Amino acid sequence: MSPEGEPVSDEAARLLAEIHAARGLLRTASDAVRPSAAALWTHVLREPGAPVDLALVRAIRTDPETARRYRALLAGQALAHAPLAIAAAHGPVSSRRIGPFALQILAGTEDAPPLLIVQTVGIRPPRLIEAILGDETRRLALPPPVNGVILLALDPAVPEASRLGDMLQDPACAVFLL
Amino acid sequence: MxxxxxxxxxxxxxxxxxxxxxxxxxxxxxxxxxxxxxxxxxxxxxxxxxxxxxxxxxxxxxxxxxxxxxxxxxxxxxxxxxxxxxxxxxxxxxxxxxxxxxxxxxxxxxxxxxxxxxxxxxxxxxxxxxxxxxxxxxxxxxxxxxxxxxxxxxxxxxxxxxxxxxxxxxxxxxPLATLERRFRALFGHLRGRTDFEDDDILAFWCAEMEGGERPGFRTIAEHFVTFEAAASLRGGLDGLTGAESLEAHAGWEERLDASLADLVADEPAEALVDLLAGLVDGPKILTGAERDDLGDFLRLEPFHRSRPLTTLRATSFGRVQSGLANRLRRGGGGPDIAERVACAEAETYPALAERVGSLAAHLDRMLRIAAALRVPADAEGLGPEVRDALAAAVADIRRVRRAGFDDPDLLTAGFARADAALLRLAEEVARLQRAVATLARQRPLAPAFASDRDVFARTFARAYAPEAAA
Structure with a gap:
C-alpha cells in the first residue's frame, strides 16, 4: 500500500491471509477430543502393576478411536513394535520378529515353565513388553539381558505371565517393546 | 470468520x-x-x-x-x-x-x-x-x-x-492460497486506499462472483473486517510488512509482534458467539430463531456498529445465498434455483430493522427480569421508581409464555448464569439499532433494499445461471 497506490506486495496479502485464518481459528468452537493426549501418555509410561485410571482403560478398550490414539503414542515411544506376526501362520506362533528384536517362546516341560526369549544383541534392550490382542492388554517388566538375551519365565502360576505367553502365540497379537 | x-x-x-x-x-x-x-x-x-x-x-x-x-x-x-x-x-x-x-x-x-x-x-x-x-x-x-x-x-x-x-x-x-489471492484482489480493488465504504464490499463481492468460486457475501465481508483491523493499526500494513524501515527503531521486533498479537487476540466476535452459546440451557430466554438472528446480526463485529448496511446485506442476502448453496449441495429441496436467485424471499431492510427493534425490546425486558430476580423490590434504599420498576418486572415474569418461566428456582438460577451475557448482547443490539436508525435517515431503507435486490439478483442470476437452467 505504497503512497503511489501501487499494488501491495504479495507479502502483505500473505500476512493478512495468515492473520485472517488465525482470527478464524480463535472463533471456531471445536470440542477437544477426550481423553487428552497427556492422560494417554501417562498411561503409556505406567509401570507394570502400578495403579491405572480405570476410566481411561475402559475408554481404550471400548472406543476404537481412543485405542488408536493410545497405540499411536505407544508406538511412538516403543523401541520396536509389530501390529501382527509377519508370517501370518495358522496355529500358534513360537517365534516372531519385532523390529530388530527376535522373540521366541520355548514350550514348557514337566519341570520347567515356558520361556520367553528376546534376543537383543548389540541393541538397547527393552524394559517392558506390552501385548494387545483385541480388547485385552498385558504389560510385563522384562529383566535385564544376560549376554544379550532376555529370559522371562511364563510361569503358569502367574496368570499375567502365562496369559502373555498365550497372547504372543496368536498371530493377531500386537507387540510393543518399550 | x-x-x-x-x-x-x-x-x-x-x-x-x-x-x-x-x-x-x-x-x-x-x-x-x-x-x-x-x-x-x-x-x-x-x-x-x-x-x-x-x-x-x-x-x-x-x-x-x-x-x-x-x-x-x-x-x-x-x-x-x-x-x-x-x-x-x-x-x-x-x-x-x-x-x-x-x-x-x-x-x-x-x-x-x-x-x-x-x-x-x-x-x-x-x-x-x-x-x-x-x-x-x-x-x-x-x-x-x-x-x-x-x-x-x-x-x-x-x-x-x-x-x-x-x-x-x-x-x-x-488452505491460505485462496485467502491470499482474495486479499491481493481486495488491495487491487481499493487501489491503495485503506478506507472503504459499504459499496466497496458489495462491488468487490460482485467482482469475485464472476470467478468460479462464488464466495458468500458474508465471507467477503469477513475479509474486510480483517483488512480494516490490520489497516487501523499504527503504521498500518506498511508497518507490519516493511520490516526494513522499522529496523532503525529499537525494539521494533517486539512492537511488530505486539501489533500482530493485538490483531488476533482482539478478535472480538468470539465473545459474542460464546455468549449466545452460553444461553442454551435453562429458561428459554432466547428462542432458536432469536439466537439465529442475533448470530447473523452480530457475527461481523464490529460492522454491526460501524457498517449497518453491510450487516443488513449480509443478513438478508447472505441467507438467500446460503439457501442457494445448501440447495446445490443437497441437490434439491425447497424452491428451485431459478426462483431463489430472484431474491423474492429476501427479507427487506425495513423488516430486518423492525426485528432488530423487537430483539432490543425483548433483551431489555429480559434484563429487567434479571434485575428483579437479583434485587428484591423491598430491598432497602431503593427509590420509589426503582421499586415500581422491579415490581413491574416481577409481575411481567408471569406474562412470559416461555419454557422455564413458570419455575422460580430454575428461572433464578438460569438468569444468574445469563445476566452478564444478556447485558452485553443488549448493549450490542442497541448499538446496531442506533446504527440502523442513523442509516435510515441517510439512506431510506425501503429503496435501499429495492436497489440492492436488483444487484444481488442480477449477480446471483449470472453466477448460478448453469444450475438455474438445469
Whole structure:
C-alpha cells in the first residue's frame, strides 16, 4: 500500500491471509477430543502393576478411536513394535520378529515353565513388553539381558505371565517393546 | 470468520488450548504460530522451541525423547508459575535459570521468560499431537535426537526440522492460497486506499462472483473486517510488512509482534458467539430463531456498529445465498434455483430493522427480569421508581409464555448464569439499532433494499445461471 497506490506486495496479502485464518481459528468452537493426549501418555509410561485410571482403560478398550490414539503414542515411544506376526501362520506362533528384536517362546516341560526369549544383541534392550490382542492388554517388566538375551519365565502360576505367553502365540497379537 | 483452515486443524488446536486451559492471549499466540502470522520470521518460534527443549533437556537431565515428550504434555507445566516452581533452581552445564526464566548459556545467550517457555511447551504439544497424533512417532523421534546431545547445534537443527514440519502441516490443513489471492484482489480493488465504504464490499463481492468460486457475501465481508483491523493499526500494513524501515527503531521486533498479537487476540466476535452459546440451557430466554438472528446480526463485529448496511446485506442476502448453496449441495429441496436467485424471499431492510427493534425490546425486558430476580423490590434504599420498576418486572415474569418461566428456582438460577451475557448482547443490539436508525435517515431503507435486490439478483442470476437452467 505504497503512497503511489501501487499494488501491495504479495507479502502483505500473505500476512493478512495468515492473520485472517488465525482470527478464524480463535472463533471456531471445536470440542477437544477426550481423553487428552497427556492422560494417554501417562498411561503409556505406567509401570507394570502400578495403579491405572480405570476410566481411561475402559475408554481404550471400548472406543476404537481412543485405542488408536493410545497405540499411536505407544508406538511412538516403543523401541520396536509389530501390529501382527509377519508370517501370518495358522496355529500358534513360537517365534516372531519385532523390529530388530527376535522373540521366541520355548514350550514348557514337566519341570520347567515356558520361556520367553528376546534376543537383543548389540541393541538397547527393552524394559517392558506390552501385548494387545483385541480388547485385552498385558504389560510385563522384562529383566535385564544376560549376554544379550532376555529370559522371562511364563510361569503358569502367574496368570499375567502365562496369559502373555498365550497372547504372543496368536498371530493377531500386537507387540510393543518399550 | 470462515476459511483458511480445516476441521482437523481446528480440532488439533482446540485439544491443546483446552487441555492446557490456555489464556486468550496464549491461544492467540499459538493460533498465529500455526497459521504463520509471525513476523519478521514465521519460523522463529520453532527455533526458540528447539533451544528451549535443549535447555530443558540439560536442566532436567533428560536423555530420551520420552522425557521431553513428558515435559511437553505435562499439564503440571502448563503455567509459567508452575514451571518456575518445578524447575526451581536447577542448574546444569550450558543451561541455567534466573529470576526471569530460562537461559541457554554459551549459545549467543539464548533465553526466554517463564511465560515464553510455557507458550513454547504448548507449541511442542501441538506439534506432537497434531493430526490427532498422526505424526507423534516422527516428532518424538526428533525430540529423542535432541535429547541425545542437547547443544546449540542440535537445537537449531530441531528448529529447522520443526519449521519444515509445520510448513507441511500448513500446506495440508491451512488452505491460505485462496485467502491470499482474495486479499491481493481486495488491495487491487481499493487501489491503495485503506478506507472503504459499504459499496466497496458489495462491488468487490460482485467482482469475485464472476470467478468460479462464488464466495458468500458474508465471507467477503469477513475479509474486510480483517483488512480494516490490520489497516487501523499504527503504521498500518506498511508497518507490519516493511520490516526494513522499522529496523532503525529499537525494539521494533517486539512492537511488530505486539501489533500482530493485538490483531488476533482482539478478535472480538468470539465473545459474542460464546455468549449466545452460553444461553442454551435453562429458561428459554432466547428462542432458536432469536439466537439465529442475533448470530447473523452480530457475527461481523464490529460492522454491526460501524457498517449497518453491510450487516443488513449480509443478513438478508447472505441467507438467500446460503439457501442457494445448501440447495446445490443437497441437490434439491425447497424452491428451485431459478426462483431463489430472484431474491423474492429476501427479507427487506425495513423488516430486518423492525426485528432488530423487537430483539432490543425483548433483551431489555429480559434484563429487567434479571434485575428483579437479583434485587428484591423491598430491598432497602431503593427509590420509589426503582421499586415500581422491579415490581413491574416481577409481575411481567408471569406474562412470559416461555419454557422455564413458570419455575422460580430454575428461572433464578438460569438468569444468574445469563445476566452478564444478556447485558452485553443488549448493549450490542442497541448499538446496531442506533446504527440502523442513523442509516435510515441517510439512506431510506425501503429503496435501499429495492436497489440492492436488483444487484444481488442480477449477480446471483449470472453466477448460478448453469444450475438455474438445469
Amino acid at each position: 470462515t476459511g483458511g483452515y480445516d476441521e482437523r486443524c481446528a480440532a488439533d488446536l482446540a485439544a491443546v488450548c483446552e487441555g492446557r486451559d490456555l489464556s486468550r492471549e496464549d491461544r492467540a499466540w499459538l493460533a498465529r504460530v500455526v497459521t504463520g502470522a509471525v513476523r519478521p520470521n514465521r519460523d522463529k518460534p520453532l527455533w526458540d522451541l528447539g533451544h528451549a527443549l535443549a535447555a530443558l533437556a540439560r536442566l532436567t537431565g533428560a536423555t530420551k525423547g520420552r522425557d521431553l515428550v513428558s515435559l511437553a504434555l505435562d499439564p503440571g507445566l502448563a503455567r509459567p508459575a508452575l514451571i518456575a516452581a518445578r524447575l526451581g533452581a536447577a542448574r546444569a552445564e550450558g543451561a541455567a535459570l534466573d529470576a526471569r526464566g530460562l537461559v541457554l548459556t554459551g549459545d549467543a545467550g539464548w533465553r526466554t521468560t517463564w511465560a515464553g517457555l510455557s507458550r513454547l511447551l504448548a507449541l511442542a504439544e501441538f506439534l506432537l499431537t497434531a493430526e490427532d497424533l498422526g505424526q507423534f512417532a516422527t516428532v518424538s523421534g526428533w525430540f529423542g535426537d535432541l535429547a541425545a546431545a542437547p547443544d546449540g547445534e542440535a537445537a537449531a537443527f530441531l528448529g529447522k526440522r520443526l519449521a519444515r514440519h509445520l510448513a507441511a502441516y500448513r500446506n495440508e490443513h491451512l
